[in-house]
Amino acid sequence: MIIRVGIIGCGSIAKFRHAPEYHENPNVEIAGFFDYNRERAEALAEIYGGKVYSDYLELIEDETIDAISDCSTNETHHIVTSAALKNNKSVLCEKPIAITVEKAEIILEAEKTSKGILMIGHNQRLTSAHKQAKAILQSGELGKIITFSTTFGHKGPEYWGADKSKDTWFFNKSRSVLGVAADLGIHKVDLLRFLLEDEIIEVSAMAESLNKRDSNDALIDVPDNMVCLFKTQKGNIGTATFSWSFYGDEDNSTKIYCEKGTMMIYDDPDYQIIINKMGQERICYQLEEIQSNDNQTSTGIINEFIDAIIHNRQPIVTGEDGRMALKIIEASILAAETKKTVKVVLS
Ligand SMILES: NC(=O)c1ccc[n+]([C@@H]2O[C@H](COP(=O)([O-])OP(=O)(O)OC[C@H]3O[C@@H](n4cnc5c(N)ncnc54)[C@H](O)[C@@H]3O)[C@@H](O)[C@H]2O)c1
Known part of the structure; x- marks a missing residue:
């Protein structure tokens, strides 16, 4: 089974952990990247393949994509992750789940009716x-x-x-x-x-x-x-x-x-x-x-997320854990x- 993944936010966590760990996973195909800073998205697409999207909604609404990593900065997690869940994508949202508990609850509300699963990046x-x-x-x-x-x-x-x-x-x-x-x-x-x-x-x-x-x-x-x-x-x-x-x-x-x-x-x-x-x-x-900032080995977070999607089970870190x-x-x-x-x- 192949899960097509898009990454939103192409800074350090995407570059050092998400993109290489998806690349290593045999059940994943990287569909593409989006970042406000287009150069960062292009740099990852050059290494790992996939499309460079011009907007986060374009990526989220792409019907060929099954799952996304929300590696955007903290203040946009509740926007990006809940929009992706509403589009029935599975989402690996980086920690913290949001900048306030109130905003985390927007994500959990979107999760309730989504066909996708939600995992938080507490690796x-x-x-x-x-x-x-x-x-x-x-x-x-x-x-x-x-x-x-x-x-x-x-x-x-x-x-x-x-x-x-x-x-x-x-x-x-x-x-x-x-x-x-x-x-x-x-x-x-x-x-x-x-x-x-x-x-x-x-x-x-x-x-x-x-x-x-x-x-x-x-x-x-x-x-x-x-x-x-x-x-x-x-x-x-x-x-x-x-x-x-x-x-x-x-x-x-x-x-x-x-x-x-x-x-x-x-x-x-x-x-x-x-x-x-x-x-x-x-x-x-x-x-x-x-793993530390100077020692970037596999965190296992991506494998856990993909396995949870494939087996349609709860991931080890749920949205509620994040909240x-x-x-x-x-x-x-x-x-x-x-x-x-x-x-x-x-x-
Ligand atoms: N799990 C961990 O151990 C761990 C470690 C570091 C960072 N993080 C988390 O990962 C997230 C990103 O951190 P980072 O270290 O990669 O930061 P970073 O500054 O290196 O990269 C963030 C990138 O996201 C982009 N961005 C911000 N909002 C966006 C949006 N709405 N749409 C598209 N792109 C957007 C920025 O342009 C930037 O390129 C943060 O939430 C952070 O807390 C987790």
Whole structure:
């Protein structure tokens, strides 16, 4: 079975992950690309073949296309993804699902009546260490989870995005809206929901623009650093740190502390998971390294999306997962702004 795919938004995530991973998948034919910046669409079409569309609606309305990747910037996800769903295309929408929970709900409304499936690009669920970590937690060998901490930090999106300058949309309040929280934080919030099999129901947070400056040399008006405290439905507490100013190694680690031992994920250069049982037994897992801005291996997200389409099943990250992760991030920003603990309503 061949799935014909179109890519909307031809910046870094399309160039480094979506286009090459579709190209590698034997069940995919790349139908074409659209970007406001035509040169970026042309550059990908030159490598991978397919048509360069002149408008996102032209691509979405192309009846020969089965599925699209929405790799546009955050503020247009609710427009592009819901239009594609309404045209009965399956959609892999990049994270965050939208810039507000309200806008995410527009997408979920469109999903209800669509013949296409919806998946959100929370690729952390698919790394080999995270899948293994979930299996270890589910096996019960570490006992119940008590507390956790997670971190995602790198040197900033101006080193990653297509526009490598201080004018990057990631620093623009109206386009990225939630800054590092919706760029890196949302990945870890989704990962926590996946690993802990629990819901975050209460948050406290601090979020600041500490370091990044725009082209006028003013501090940016979205947070570049954020620290959160989370309480879960099962009664556990933990912390999360998100940063765009780790000017050395990227930190993508998660630590889970359980009744019978600890689990360190992506906290060691050689071993992707280290289990320590009461200081007496140490089990080290050598798995694939996590993808980073400098290490672009396959994320598995495309294969999962295509397999879900072929088998007409729910993908591993649903639209509702995307909405819940955004809900927690919105609550965390509100907690930081009001300097109050905020409850996350689970509905
Ligand atoms: N899953 C991940 O790990 C991951 C990593 C990076 C970025 N992302 C997400 O991917 C999306 C794109 O990020 P990026 O890093 O590629 O940014 P980028 O700036 O490199 O590229 C974005 C591209 O989209 C184009 N664009 C914007 N709106 C458009 C629209 N409505 N129609 C057509 N083209 C449009 C821009 O012209 C630009 O070329 C963002 O939502 C981002 O959060 C996900």
